[in-house]
Amino acid sequence: MIRAENIIKQFGEQEVLKGVSMEFLPGKTNLIIGRSGAGKTVFLKILVGLMEPTDGKVWYDNVDFFSLNKKQVREIRLKVGMLFQGSALFDSMKVIENVRFPLDMFSNMTLAEKNQRVDWCLERVGLTGAHEKYPSELSGGMQKRVGIARAIVMEPKYLFCDEPNSGLDPRTALLIDELIQDITYDYKMTTIINTHDMNSVMEIGDNIAYLHEGRLVWQGSKDQVLSSENELLQGFIFASPFLQRLRAAALK
Amino acid sequence: MNFNLLYHIGRYILLLRQAFSKPENWSMYWKETMRQMEDIGIGSLVIVALISIFMGAVAAVQFSYQLDGTLVPQYYIGYIVRDLAIIESAPTITCLVLAGKVGSNLAAELGTMRQKEHIDAMELMGVNTAAYLILPKLIAAIVMIPLLVTISAYVAIIGGYLATVPTDALSSDDYERGLRAFFQPRNVTMMYVKAVVFSFILTTVPIFQGYYVKGGNIELGKASTNAVVFSNILILLSDYLIAVLLTG
Structure with missing residues (x-):
């Protein structure tokens, strides 16, 4: 289980996170939502250890992440997979090499075993036959799928996704959401997604945390989002006049 | 300003310390080193050969002009081109x-x-990114650049020959006699010391600039420019120091 405890992050005078505490549900899709500049990305980077908090703790199964030595950090990281906003695929490597990279680095498998594992991962994300392509030859949606395949190749316990739908059309975004949710349930992973995509919130949000100006102001499930009385959350979700009219009509 | 300089020097040293850690997987590092050797070595061969042939040719023509009508024997041109190539150019x-x-x-x-x-x-x-991204590049540069420098010295000498002998500025025998005259093996040692030190500088300084880049394309452009400017300054500074140390 992952738990954040009173996370504070300052950049000079600016306080981006003002004491965020949160617990993520194991084996579920946990969404962190909020407006641009709310501190979501900084929070996610702190959770995965790419950034150190000014104060506060991050617990991985009751282990304080920032008190670990390098070797222990590496052991935790082998249990973590991450899908980056821009997919972060290595341009000079083919799809097969990108997905195999963590195995090449850390496993003792033979090449045949590694390739078999890569085949399985690519099949799982619906990209059979893309092995020999370079990232530049793939569409945005396909790059995300390769990113997911690479993130799950080491069979992680935790999956982090930073804006998995950014730059994708609504249909592809939905497919990526479904894929992430299926993988989460099938492999009992704890998935933490940073997003401001409302479709994702309503489709796959088992546990949703709303950040506003560096503070956690609401937490609940997708079923509780619509009925929530929290004005900040409602202002975020029903931001457009169209959605406001829709909500008013629904309430009538 | 002073604080900034110390901060950057400290950061540079820490990055290098991190880079010299035990690799997670030797075969991946080996593969990356081979790729970098091809990039740095084979990829630079043509430009090195091209500048070297002109360096040798210009040195030969220039000294031929300078020595013309003096009491200095003409075969000295071969000697000067050789030593200039080995020690400096x-x-x-x-x-x-x-x-x-x-x-x-x-x-x-x-x-x-x-x-x-x-x-x-x-x-x-x-992955220890400092090690994986720096070590193979550094090893590749330290192996390949002295080889390129050796090729450069040979090509510069050939360039001097082509600029003087076919134009009858000097006979082939005189040029060859000059090449064999007053040879000191320690100059070759100096050439390799310089090549290794300069390889280290021209690899680690740009890597440091790129590794810590922040911001967008403008910052990336600045980092790239700084990498070249700082590398050049440090190469010239260490050139002077090596010359003082090894010729004193």
């Missing part, structure tokens, strides 16, 4: 050019990897 000029070609390329490559979150992705997989 092959290691220094070649490395200044490589700082532009290889150095800016390394800074841009690392900077782009930082911006596109490739470094974060590797870090998150548990």
Whole structure:
């Protein structure tokens, strides 16, 4: 289980996170939502250890992440997979090499075993036959799928996704959401997604945390989002006049 | 300003210390080193050969002009071209050019990897990015650049020959006699010392600039420019220090 405890992050005078505490549900899709500049990305980077908090703790199964030595950090990281906003695929490597990279680095498998594992991962994300392509030859949606395949190749316990739908059309975004949710349930992973995509919130949000100006102001499930009385959350979700009219009509 | 300089020097040393850690997987490092050797070595061969042939030719023509009508024997041209190539032009000029070609390329490559979150992705997989991204490049440069410098010295001598002998400025025998005259093996040692030191500078300084780049394309451009400027200054400074130390 992952738990954040009173996370504070300052950049000079600016306080981006003002004491965020949160617990993520194991084996579920946990969404962190909020407006641009709310501190979501900084929070996610702190959770995965790419950034150190000014104060506060991050617990991985009751282990304080920032008190670990390098070797222990590496052991935790082998249990973590991450899908980056821009997919972060290595341009000079083919799809097969990108997905195999963590195995090449850390496993003792033979090449045949590694390739078999890569085949399985690519099949799982619906990209059979893309092995020999370079990232530049793939569409945005396909790059995300390769990113997911690479993130799950080491069979992680935790999956982090930073804006998995950014730059994708609504249909592809939905497919990526479904894929992430299926993988989460099938492999009992704890998935933490940073997003401001409302479709994702309503489709796959088992546990949703709303950040506003560096503070956690609401937490609940997708079923509780619509009925929530929290004005900040409602202002975020029903931001457009169209959605406001829709909500008013629904309430009538 | 002083504080900034110390901060950057400290950061540079820490990055290098991190780079000299035990690799997670030797075969991956070996593969990457081979790729870098091809990039740095084979990829720079043509430009090195091209500048070297002209360096040798210009030196020969210039000294032929300077020595014309003096009491200094003409075969000295071969001797001067040889020593100039070995001591100065092959290691220094070649490395200044490589700082532009290889150095800016390394800074841009690392900077782009930082911006596109490739470094974060590797870090998150548990890879020691400082080691994986620096060590193979450094080893490749330290192996390949002295080889390029050796080729440069030979090509410069050939360039001197082509500029003087076919034009009848000097006979082939005189040029050859000059090449064999007053040879001191320690000059070759100096050439390799310079080549290794300059390789280290022109690799690690750009990598440092690229690895820590922040911001967008403008910052990336600045990092690339700084990489070349700082590498060139440090190469010239260490050239002077090596000359003082090894000829004193």
